[in-house]
Amino acid sequence: MCKESENEWFRGWFNSPYYHILYKHRDDAEAANFLDALIGELALPRGAAILDLACGKGRHAIYLHHKGFNVTGLDLSEESIKQAMESANEGLIFHTADMRTFSLNEKFDAVFNLFTSFGYFDQKSENVQVIQRIHAHLNDYGIFVMDYFNPATVCCFKHSGDLHIDGIQFHITKKIENDHIIKTIEISDQGQQKQFIERVQLFSLDEMINMLESNGFKVLHTKGNYFMDDFMEKTSDRMIIIAQKS
Numbered sequence: 001m002c003k004e005s006e007n008e009w010f011r012g013w014f015n016s017p018y019y020h021i022l023y024k025h026r027d028d029a030e031a032a033n034f035l036d037a038l039i040g041e042l043a044l045p046r047g048a049a050i051l052d053l054a055c056g057k058g059r060h061a062i063y064l065h066h067k068g069f070n071v072t073g074l075d076l077s078e079e080s081i082k083q084a085m086e087s088a089n090e091g092l093i094f095h096t097a098d099m100r101t102f103s104l105n106e107k108f109d110a111v112f113n114l115f116t117s118f119g120y121f122d123q124k125s126e127n128v129q130v131i132q133r134i135h136a137h138l139n140d141y142g143i144f145v146m147d148y149f150n151p152a153t154v155c156c157f158k159h160s161g162d163l164h165i166d167g168i169q170f171h172i173t174k175k176i177e178n179d180h181i182i183k184t185i186e187i188s189d190q191g192q193q194k195q196f197i198e199r200v201q202l203f204s205l206d207e208m209i210n211m212l213e214s215n216g217f218k219v220l221h222t223k224g225n226y227f228m229d230d231f232m233e234k235t236s237d238r239m240i241i242i243a244q245k246s
């Protein structure tokens, strides 16, 4: 049995094919619908420079480029970036780097961190490091969009279950411990057993706003789903924060 280390669990899990199989419903169509609504809300000019931080295989970055933006995608997963690079083009580039330490020779009009690509680290200082890196890579008055889960509703999701996808069996259990949601994913694939962990911090809206506002951002809007409806603490699926470098 191959068991991922719980520390820095995100290195192995997101780089494995199993992550992409389990989350295959989080697809290009979902990304396009969300981005159409988000772009409408932000009114960014055509040609604006956008950083998709933790871009995965680039489903958002590729669509943003298609909509006329200059896009850079960055992710820690070499496998995901390898795949994203197949779509690289003038105005669409990708880098493998760590969001805690990245340093690019460019500033952006907007940085997007989408589909819960934060809250993975053990130390509060590592979260702050990420926010500071984002701040340093934004132009004056640049926009930061954080798309996170709503802690109030993520806790209500089904706690365990079995899924069969592409001939692979996933047995999933979830628990809440020390302000983290911990998902254990046991996989059975052609007689081979593997186990991965997802461990993501629960942040209330106030905690998120506080982290941003103490690191040089002003929060402009909070949205609650991919249609850009306003955030409702008790019922919204997502917690989407639109902030501006101040």
Ligand SMILES: C[S@@+](CC[C@H](N)C(=O)[O-])C[C@H]1O[C@@H](n2cnc3c(N)ncnc32)[C@H](O)[C@@H]1O
Binding pocket: 010, 011, 014, 015, 026, 053, 054, 055, 056, 057, 058, 059, 074, 075, 076, 077, 080, 097, 098, 099, 100, 113, 114, 115, 116, 117, 120
């Ligand atoms: C939930 S996935 C979302 C990917 C992409 N935003 C999407 O919506 O398809 C989280 C992403 O964060 C990336 N990631 C995790 N830790 C990272 C780090 N320290 N630096 C950069 N990327 C990281 C993972 O490799 C993974 O692609």
